[in-house]
Amino acid sequence: DAKTTQPPSMDCAEGRAANLPCNHSTISGNEYVYWYRQIHSQGPQYIIHGLKNNETNEMASLIITEDRKSSTLILPHATLRDTAVYYCIVSVYGGSQGNLIFGKGTKLSVKP
């Protein structure tokens, strides 16, 4: 079973920030938080990952709480093309142990 809990769906207005929460209260010390998204009928796309510190890249920001039991993915200026299912996954980093177990994710709908 997935180790994360996410809301099943969220709406966001185009141009506004989308904040997607994720709970991972049983995360282990050697597990990272990964975020992927899947646009309909495509393979998942990597967004960002982190361990303890907040991370930012050209796609998004990842905010991890100090106790690491939850995190938030932030899309700063959502566009219609950001409509997708977003998956929050905890996993060890790399190697054959680093398989990704997908939960149900959050279906983000960006509306004009």
Next chain:
Amino acid sequence: GAVVSQHPSRVICKSGTSVKIECRSLDFQATTMFWYRQFPKKSLMLMATSNEGSKATYEQGVEKDKFLINHASLTLSTLTVTSAHPEDSSFYICSARDAQGATEAFFGQGTRLTVV
């Protein structure tokens, strides 16, 4: 990011035949690749972990004789669905990690298999 290519993107086959799906890492070497299956409106389910030069590790409930996995090189893993039946119709997706260092996994574009 790194590129993982799957082929074919769509395939229709008759019941009882076998279908091979290829997964290639185009700009990196992958010692480990993962195969997933996704049914409509469901999440991805891990089927097996493919290790270059050794036998694949299958998840519980996945028949290894039905879903043959070969990872003969650092850039190619194949999944063969043998004696396909309509219930095998699904979206099959592979992912790969760079062998040079622990990194995020990248996914192929998926293969839509329809068994008629």
